[in-house]
Amino acid sequence: MTHPPTTTRARPHRASAVVVLVRGHGDGLQVYWARRSDAVSFMPGFRAFIGGTVDPDDADLPLEGASGDRALELACAFRETFEEAGVVIGHAHPGERAVLEAERAALLAGTVRFSELAARHGWRFRAGMLHFGGRWITPPFAPVRFDTPYFVARVPDGQEPTVHAGELAEGEWVRPVAALERWQQGYEAFAAPILYTLIGLAHGEEGIARLHEAPAASAAPVQRIELMWGFVLHPMATRPLPPATHTNAYLVGEPEMALVDPGAGEPAELERLFAVIDALQHDRRRLKLVLVTHDHPDHVGGVEAVRARYGVPVAAHAETAKRLRCDFTLADDDWVPLVPGVGDWGLRVLHTPGHHPGHLCFLHPRTGALLTGDHIPGGRGTVIIDPPEGDMTAYLDSLRRLETLPITRLFPAHGGPQGAALARVRQLIAHRLEREAKVLGALGAEPRPVAALVGGAYDDTPKELWRYAERSLLAHLIKLEREGRAVREGEKWRLA
Numbered sequence: 001m002t003h004p005p006t007t008t009r010a011r012p013h014r015a016s017a018v019v020v021l022v023r024g025h026g027d028g029l030q031v032y033w034a035r036r037s038d039a040v041s042f043m044p045g046f047r048a049f050i051g052g053t054v055d056p057d058d059a060d061l062p063l064e065g066a067s068g069d070r071a072l073e074l075a076c077a078f079r080e081t082f083e084e085a086g087v088v089i090g091h092a093h094p095g096e097r098a099v100l101e102a103e104r105a106a107l108l109a110g111t112v113r114f115s116e117l118a119a120r121h122g123w124r125f126r127a128g129m130l131h132f133g134g135r136w137i138t139p140p141f142a143p144v145r146f147d148t149p150y151f152v153a154r155v156p157d158g159q160e161p162t163v164h165a166g167e168l169a170e171g172e173w174v175r176p177v178a179a180l181e182r183w184q185q186g187y188e189a190f191a192a193p194i195l196y197t198l199i200g201l202a203h204g205e206e207g208i209a210r211l212h213e214a215p216a217a218s219a220a221p222v223q224r225i226e227l228m229w230g231f232v233l234h235p236m237a238t239r240p241l242p243p244a245t246h247t248n249a250y251l252v253g254e255p256e257m258a259l260v261d262p263g264a265g266e267p268a269e270l271e272r273l274f275a276v277i278d279a280l281q282h283d284r285r286r287l288k289l290v291l292v293t294h295d296h297p298d299h300v301g302g303v304e305a306v307r308a309r310y311g312v313p314v315a316a317h318a319e320t321a322k323r324l325r326c327d328f329t330l331a332d333d334d335w336v337p338l339v340p341g342v343g344d345w346g347l348r349v350l351h352t353p354g355h356h357p358g359h360l361c362f363l364h365p366r367t368g369a370l371l372t373g374d375h376i377p378g379g380r381g382t383v384i385i386d387p388p389e390g391d392m393t394a395y396l397d398s399l400r401r402l403e404t405l406p407i408t409r410l411f412p413a414h415g416g417p418q419g420a421a422l423a424r425v426r427q428l429i430a431h432r433l434e435r436e437a438k439v440l441g442a443l444g445a446e447p448r449p450v451a452a453l454v455g456g457a458y459d460d461t462p463k464e465l466w467r468y469a470e471r472s473l474l475a476h477l478i479k480l481e482r483e484g485r486a487v488r489e490g491e492k493w494r495l496a
Contacts, residue, residue, distance in 0.1 A: 013137060013147040015069070017076040018051030020133060020152045020197055021085065021161055022208075023173070031201055032085070032161050033179070033194070034171040038420035041379045042142065045409070045419015046227070047179075047190035048168070049197070050161075051148070052080045060115040065127030077151050078125050079114040083107055084168060085161035090129035092156045095121050108164070129153065133200075133211035136193040139225055140246050141235040142416050143379055150197060152208055176201035184342055186367035189228040189409055189419065192218050222275040227417055228409070230254050230345060231369060234276050236264035238298035241384060241468060244414040247298045249273060250371055251280060252364070253338040253345035256288040259312075260362065260371050261413055262302035270305050277310070288338060291347075292316035293373025294356035295324045299413060317351060319358025330360060347371075352402070354395025355383050361402075368408030370421060375399075378415020382431060384468050385475040392432070392475040393482065399429050439476045440485065440495070447492035450474055 021032040031049075038044045058075035066074050081087050086104050088094035095103075103121075106112045118125070133150035155161060163171035176198045182188040183195070196214040200207035218224060225233040230253055235246040247263030257280065262273060277287055289312050292300055303314055303324065313327035315336070321329050330336070332351035339345070348363040352375045362371040370376075374383050375398065385392050407421040418424065435457065442456035450470050457476075458469040477493050480486035487496050 013145040015054040015072065015076075016052060016146045016148045017054065017073045017080065018049050018148055018150045018193070019077045019081045019085075019089070019130070020049050020150060020201075021081070021087065021155050022152060022201065023155050026204055029201060029204060030173040030175055031179070031198070032155070032171060032173055034084075034163050034168040036419075037165070037167055037169045038423050040167055042144070043191065043416050043418050044423075045189075046417075047188055047194055049150075049194065050081055050084045052076065052084070052167075053146070055079065057113045057115060060113065061118060061125065062115070063125050063127065070127070073149050074125070074127055074130060074151070075114075077130060077149075077153075081153070082114065082117075084163065085171070087155055087159050087161050088123060089153045090125060090156065091123055092158060094123060094156075094159070104164075108166075131208065131211075133197060133208075134193070134214040136215055139192075139223075139233075139235055140237070141233065141248050141378075141414075143243065143381075148193070150193060150211065150214075152211065184229040186229060186343065186369075189417070191227060192225050195226065222272065222279050224276065224279065227411075228367065228369065229342065231411060232276065232280065233411070233417065234273055236262070236269045236273065236302070237266070238263045238301065240298040240414060242465070243381075244377075247413050248411070249302075250411055251277065251285075251287075252347065252362075252371070253288075254283075254285045254341035256339040256345065257285050258289055258291050258336060258338060258347065258362075259287055259306060260291045261293055261299040261373065262290065262306050263298045263300065263413070265301035265305060270302050273302060273306075274309060287312055289336075290314045291330075291336065291360075291362060292320055292324065292326075293361065293371070293375075293413065294359045295320040296356065296374070299373065300324055317358035317360050319356070320360075321358075336362070350402075350405075352398040353391060354398045355385060355390055357389065357391070357394075359398075363405065363407065365406075368406050368421070370402070370407045370410055372410050372412045374413055376402075376410055376412055376424065376428065378410070378412045378418060380427075381415060382428065382472075384472050386471040387475050387478055390471070390475050392472075392479040395475075396429065396432055396479075399425055399432075403429070435472075436476050436480070439473060439480065443486060443493060443495040445494060447487075447489045447494040449492050450477070453477075453493065 054076045061075040063071050130151035133152045135149045138145040196218050200211045232251040234249045238247040249262045250260040251257045287310050316326050318329045330349045334349040336347040344366050350361040352359050352361045355374045402425050410421050411417045439457045442453045454466050
């Protein structure tokens with residue numbers, strides 16, 4: 001197997017490595033993939049290959065044929081393959097299965113290092129055991145970005161990968177073409193590196209030999225992030241509240257597309273968005289309209305430019321239309337029809353006030369995918385509820401409504417998309433109620449201003465964010481006041 005020249009360079013992102021395990025040849029070629037656990041914060045429920053971040057101990061693994069950063073990445077790949085899949089790459093007979101399982105358990109428990117296991121069993125690793133399959137950089141929508149080389153490795157005879165519940169929930173062998181079909185039908189979701197690796201594997205040995213070209217191919221003529229067929233994510237640099245830095249615009253549907261939340265109005269950001277739309281038009285996907293979740297600046301900055309360039313109408317809730325020029329308004333349970341392609345692409349409109357009185361989410365019933373705007377951010381974060389525009393009672397009611405719907409995946413405006421949709425909704429409800437209990441705990445018989453309450457109610461939040469936390473704290477207090485559990489005296493609050 002081949003690998004690129006060894007280099008040492010500065011790393012702006014977190015170093016990691018991914019291993020694409022394969023077996024068979026020709027039409028019988030299969031790849032091993034896993035499903036990310038619902039408990040992880042980044043892309044839970046999405047498909048992934050085996051891999052992880054570089055560990056300091058990786059520097060201690062003896063490795064022939066590489067040095068510097070390349071040696072660390074390769075060592076990470078060998079270690080992660082054993083940790084996550086129980087496979088020792090490059091060794092047909094690494095040891096008895098029962099012994100290996102015990103060693104793997106010890107490694108996962110942190111009582112032994114991989115380099116120690118290699119020395120104990122006489123495992124020798126060489127750079128040529130892995131085939132380089134391209135270097136990928138996580139897009140800017142993610143809170144943490146990774147610098148990740150992909151490596152292809154054949155599972156040695158006599159070994160079978162297995163996944164232990166943890167970061168990964170399950171694993172299976174799949175033919176690349178079958179995996180792509182499942183993705184196109186909406187049954188699977190995964191990041192661009194998975195997609196382009198599967199496309200390469202579908203072409204057999206020739207495709208494997210050219211996998212190193214996949215990152216460049218994914219950006220030609222423009223970068224295209226299609227995590228699920230018909231859902232193209234385009235992160236735009238905006239000025240949202242921290243820690244977010246981008247707003248995710250989405251192009252949904254085929255052959256007709258709806259553009260949701262083109263948030264940036266800067267010329268360079270707009271040109272990148274136009275390039276994606278134009279590239280999709282070459283794939284016979286035509287922009288039909290713009291949908292706006294709400295009128296905050298980081299969601300509508302590019303609306304007028306898109307309208308002018310493509311001559312398409314703009315639609316939003318009536319509350320948003322008070323401040324944004326709209327061609328028609330949308331109400332709860334309205335339907336946005338899009339011409340069917342591989343399947344139906346109609347979107348159900350859900351009025352989800354709380355963060356904003358006119359906030360809308362858009363549900364794709366066929367796949368259970370929900371475009372959440374600011375209602376549900378990616379990862380573990382929460383959205384600010386800022387009175388008088390924000391309303392905590394309405395926000396919780398909106399979340400409870402979503403809990404009753406058949407949603408499976410979330411596509412937020414900030415942060416990464418994810419599966420485990422209902423679990424995320426329930427987590428947000430529980431978090432808000434726990435915060436409410438802390439707000440009650442911070443109140444006493446003597447009235448105090450909001451600024452004096454934030455330290456007790458948000459003691460788990462960095463102080464530099466307390467000025468934002470004060471706004472959500474006020475929203476909690478207003479909700480408690482309505483319920484007769486808190487009393488306002490001027491600008492101060494006390495327990496009822």
